[in-house]
Amino acid sequence: MKKAVIIYGAPGAGKGTQANLLSAAKGLIHFDTGKFLELIVHDEDKQKNPEIKKEAKLFDTGKLLSPTWVLKIVKEKTGEIAKAGFSVVYSGSPRTLYEAFGSMYDPDSGEKTSPKSSTGGLIAFLENVYGKKNISVILLKVKSASSIQRNSNRKICSACGTVIMYNDTTHHHTTCPVCGGHLRKRTLDDPEVIKARLIEYEKRTAPIISEIKKRGYKVNEIDGEPAPYEVHKKVIKLLNR
Numbered sequence: 111m112k113k114a115v116i117i118y119g120a121p122g123a124g125k126g127t128q129a130n131l132l133s134a135a136k137g138l139i140h141f142d143t144g145k146f147l148e149l150i151v152h153d154e155d156k157q158k159n160p161e162i163k164k165e166a167k168l169f170d171t172g173k174l175l176s177p178t179w180v181l182k183i184v185k186e187k188t189g190e191i192a193k194a195g196f197s198v199v200y201s202g203s204p205r206t207l208y209e210a211f212g213s214m215y216d217p218d219s220g221e222k223t224s225p226k227s228s229t230g231g232l233i234a235f236l237e238n239v240y241g242k243k244n245i246s247v248i249l250l251k252v253k254s255a256s257s258i259q260r261n262s263n264r265k266i267c268s269a270c271g272t273v274i275m276y277n278d279t280t281h282h283h284t285t286c287p288v289c290g291g292h293l294r295k296r297t298l299d300d301p302e303v304i305k306a307r308l309i310e311y312e313k314r315t316a317p318i319i320s321e322i323k324k325r326g327y328k329v330n331e332i333d334g335e336p337a338p339y340e341v342h343k344k345v346i347k348l349l350n351r
């Protein structure tokens with residue numbers, strides 16, 4: 111049975127890593143929506159499209175992309191993945207109440223609204239294409255100290271994008287073990303900035319998690335502190351239930 115898996119967790123909880131491991135082990139498509147949207151707005155062949163040009167400008171000036179456009183694109187791509195017969199895993203998205211639940215929330219303010227016409231969010235879309243019982247929601251829990259430590263020490267390959275976890279062996283590595291590319295610090299944020307991001311994350315995600323629960327989903331909490339391969343085993347066990 112094809113499934114959709116949604117992985118939430120604070121920055122540094124290992125969402126992307128777990129999604130990649132699931133993809134490698136079970137063939138789910140890791141739909142990294144942030145990365146995908148960036149590719150679309152920077153696609154040279156699409157610059158004649160005024161809608162995309164507008165979004166590219168927002169992106170390049172560091173502004174949020176239009177929620178209505180994001181939802182449309184994410185649903186389109188999800189539809190293609192499902193139609194091609196693949197399971198899908200999201201890391202950290204849907205990111206807003208509007209993206210998750212559609213027009214019952216205002217796209218800009220996130221406040222509850224009573225729209226004249228209703229647009230379903232990603233959750234309803236997934237229910238349509240995969241079936242509600244085939245949707246799993248996972249919340250990776252890590253202590254904020256770990257999140258800060260991971261975020262401030264993580265390195266990423268500038269060529270292939272491999273993320274190198276911080277540990278005693280890797281902390282002085284300068285080249286990528288996969289492709290030999292140059293490793294850079296993923297973020298130069300100081301702990302104070304990361305703390306602010308954690309608070310922001312909580313504020314943004316908590317209402318989505320609680321609404322997901324209200325719709326009858328179990329939000330499966332998994333301890334994200336152990337090494338990724340151990341967390342992965344728990345994820346697989348959960349999905350096999």
Ligand SMILES: [Zn+2]
Nearest residue numbers: 267270286289
């Ligand atoms: Zn590399």
